[in-house]
Amino acid sequence: MTKRGQTAKEATVADVARAAGVSKAQAARALGGYGAVSEQVLSLVVAAAEQLGYRPNQLAKSMTTGRSNSIGVIVGDIENAHFGLALRGISDEVRDAGYTVVLVNTDEDPEAEAGAVQELLQQRVAGLIVAPCSSTETAHLESAQERGRAVVLFDRGIHGLALDTVRVDFADVALQVGRVLLDAGHRRVGYVSSLRIPEPYEHGMDLGLSPVADRVGGIERAYREAGAEWDASLVKLNAASDDTLAAACAELLDQPEPATAVVCSDSLIALGVLGQIKRRGLRIPDDISVVAYDDFLWTELVEPPLTVVAQPVYDMGREAARVLLRRLGHRVPAEQLPLRPHLVRRASVGAPRARTTTGSADHR
Amino acid sequence: MTKRGQTAKEATVADVARAAGVSKAQAARALGGYGAVSEQVLSLVVAAAEQLGYRPNQLAKSMTTGRSNSIGVIVGDIENAHFGLALRGISDEVRDAGYTVVLVNTDEDPEAEAGAVQELLQQRVAGLIVAPCSSTETAHLESAQERGRAVVLFDRGIHGLALDTVRVDFADVALQVGRVLLDAGHRRVGYVSSLRIPEPYEHGMDLGLSPVADRVGGIERAYREAGAEWDASLVKLNAASDDTLAAACAELLDQPEPATAVVCSDSLIALGVLGQIKRRGLRIPDDISVVAYDDFLWTELVEPPLTVVAQPVYDMGREAARVLLRRLGHRVPAEQLPLRPHLVRRASVGAPRARTTTGSADHR
DNA sequence: CCAGCCATTGAGACCGGTCTCACTTACAGA
DNA sequence: TCTGTAAGTGAGACCGGTCTCAATGGCTGG
Structure with missing residues (x-):
């Protein structure tokens, strides 16, 4: 029944044709379901194919038709x-x-x-x-x-x-994110993304049609419209690895005037940022507020549940x-x-901690 | 420079050969890096290929060599x-x-x-x-x-x-999981997996060489060795969709004598189970203990952090x-x-709640 | 009864590579 | 000078399909 040979040659149209006693062309037509084929030939070929365990070679098909x-x-x-x-x-x-x-x-x-x-x-x-x-x-x-x-x-x-x-248009929802943070009283909001960019982010830099452009732009706009200060240096890109992510977090959190809120460009970033926050013993949202893009199941299960921008991925x-x-x-x-993306407000955004203006961080 | 034609025919070895003024065979050899080719022919062919933007057709290559x-x-x-x-x-x-x-x-x-x-x-x-x-x-x-x-x-x-x-051998680590739950005092431990099985699980059922077999077997063994009771009906398989998962959780949690601990076969299951637990207002580990397989970042960030079996996926x-x-x-x-998998003990396993023996669940 | 049409059929080219084989040429050793 | 060997080369088969084209035969209308 089953061939023993390891390199079992696959049956080809030619083999089937031979077994069915018809021409290769006819066998191919019967098998491929194109052209004119008589009932008799059809059944002969189908039987032979069945018996030989014929399986069309997709490679050959693609090659001749040019369609992959x-x-x-x-x-x-x-x-x-x-x-x-x-x-x-x-x-x-x-x-x-x-x-x-x-x-x-x-x-x-x-x-x-x-x-x-x-x-x-x-x-x-x-x-x-x-x-x-x-x-x-x-x-x-x-x-x-x-x-x-x-x-x-x-x-x-x-x-x-x-x-x-x-791509989805994040302009509106990003504006919302900006306002939420603004209304909560944040003035120093960080943004972390794995987007590759040769240089550090600056005001008005062209990020292409990247969602990051929308998202950063939205927040920026919210602050601009409110006449509030907005620090572009808190936008950290190129955080594609554990190391670069850690570095970005360090720049945001371990400075005299740390960010009081951070927006994570995707769930992987969020996971990393959350880890960094936890490591520093900071509490959300008391010490730092967090917003993340992408609403995956776990974002609702962490403590506190994350405020996120859901998108229909x-x-x-x-x-x-x-x-x-x-x-x-x-x-x-x-x-x-x-x-359409939409904001899901949960518990990870709160008011920034009242701080002394001397610039010395007081956590840890 | 760039072809305008949309269906821009790709250059072939034959085209390159013609342009280089050599035979198709020689061009193929030069391009493919096999056989003997003189310096002169090589450079001619390479130049022609470059100029025509020649790109080998992997399909054809696979077809002739038989190697994909x-x-x-x-x-x-x-x-x-x-x-x-x-x-x-x-x-x-x-x-x-x-x-x-x-x-x-x-x-x-x-x-x-x-x-x-x-x-x-x-x-x-x-x-x-x-x-x-x-x-x-x-x-x-x-x-x-x-x-x-x-x-x-x-x-x-x-x-x-x-x-x-x-596959990794879960026998040892599953035994550990069983002992941890046993030592904590659990007598009713559920297991939830998406493994497809025609019938409900029973004692000694053959689950093939599935990790589920190891994992359930390990827990079972821990209980058997300790002479403790073990209820095979709390093993819920086929939980591949949201609905079936919800049903499995219902069977485990919404009964007179609910499971006091549940082991989740993978992180997706864990996410679902956690959601169901949260929906019921149960608290981990006070009301129910949880162990999950797969140690992904989020398992450490939920409250409480999950006790998991890490595996080098x-x-x-x-x-x-x-x-x-x-x-x-x-x-x-x-x-x-x-x-080798290993157990990561975190905070999601605790002692089962002391319950009245009357069998009426008291949560909610 | 014959041209015309159509369904059916087989031969063989073709896709774009690889590879075998035969042939030429150069060069070393005797 | 002659032979043996090896490098370099081109012609053409081949992989397993698709598809064109010409040939065949049956059937219909005039």
Whole structure:
């Protein structure tokens, strides 16, 4: 019954044709469900295929047709639940259209990202969904686009690139975040993100179409509109590793005039920041207030529950996949999934501690 | 400079050969780095390739050589940080050997899993790493094995299948967990897992080489050795969705003699169980003790910090990849990564509440 | 009864690489 | 000078599908 040979050669159309006593062309037609095939030939071929355990070779199919059935997904860090969930959305949506997902993790490294694009293009994926780790180094994406490959950007857009981008607009919700902190009385609010940027953040710096731009901009605007002071030096980017994150926290917390509130750009950052806060023995929200982006289950279970900005990550993934599929000529629902973030107020934001103005921190 | 045509035909070896004025065979040799090629031809070809923007077609390469450069990974739920992290390990290890990862999410559905195996086999992946969602339905994995494809099982093994399996041995640590609960005075300890099993759990049921078997077995053994009572009906499997998880929690908590401790099979389950506990207004560890498998950052940040069994998930992923690569004839470090789990005692285990023996729950 | 149309069929080219094989040429050793 | 060896080269088969094209045969309308 079962072949013993380890390198069991797979049966090919030619094998099936031979077994069924018809031409290769006819067997291929019967198997592939195209062209004209008589009942008789059909059943002969189907029986032979069954008997030989024929399984079409997707590689050969892709090669001849030029159409691939896989799409490439490039993310900075699958460990990040944000991407995990998005990936799930992509995967679910794309599967219905008959595609599989080739995943590459870049560790938030632009070079690795460029390499991944190359590799996936060589693998002739039908299209690419990329969560770019840099808003500035984009040559590889442009080149992919130029080669006529469908590319969809996820989360982060890039100015001046005519690439489809799926991202949610954080302007409003970020403004809300700013106001919440402002109203609570905070004047020194930190922002921590893993976004790659060559230099430290400054006022009005172009962060591309990154959500970070929206989010920082929103807070800034809230303060500006209220005529309140806003310190851009408390925006800490490049916190992609444990070390850099720790450094960012140190800069925010271990200074004469520490931040009294910190906004975390995603749940992974939040986890790290929370750890740093805990290590210093600071209490939330008495000593420091915290707001995080992404509403994952655990944010409600920590003490105190975190005030967060919820975003429909799963649907964002689906939407990215839909945009891509559309570009590939598939029929997908025309309406766009509503991708609106909203603020979930819980208990991690409070009034800043009354401090002496002498500038010497009094904790620890 | 850049082609305008959208369907920009990619340059082929033949194109390069023509441009360089050499034969296709020579161009291929120069480009592929095999066979004998003179300096002169080499530079001519390289220049021509450069100029045409030649990019090898991985599909064609795989087809002719029969060697694919992608490996398939099938998991039940990428959303689960456990798999996310493992995937990362796999991805990192495999990339060094020049492979990419094709990922399929099965939603813990055995049928979807079987379909995924088919699909990936048709795509001619070099090998498969599967975290099987069932310990009983395994025909698709056997068949893949029989076809001479390398298959490595992750997390869950299957009795009687000669498949390489990467899993950690939980026997010792599970015994520890059992003793900790026993010593704290618990007599009714629940276990919640998403493992698919046709019927409810019973004493001595064969759960295959699933970690759940180890874990439940360890607790059971601790109680047996101490001559203490152990109620197998408190083992709740099949809790793969929000609903089934809620149902399992209801069965454990909303009964005359509720469980006084609950062990969560993974972090996703723990998140769900914690939510259910919170909803009921129960307090940890006063009203109920909790132990969870997988030590993710958030488990230390909840109140109280969770007592957990830590396992080297990332390394497990790497090890699975290594086993697979070895099977594919690659050289990888011979020693096996040590995959030892250990108990991290934090504050979520305490003594069960003294209860009246009348059997009426007094919470709420 | 014959042209015309259509369903069915097989031969063979093609996709873009790899690789075998035969052939040429250069050079070393005898 | 002759032979043996090795490097360099090109022609063409091959992988496993798809698809074009021409040929065949049955059936219909005039």
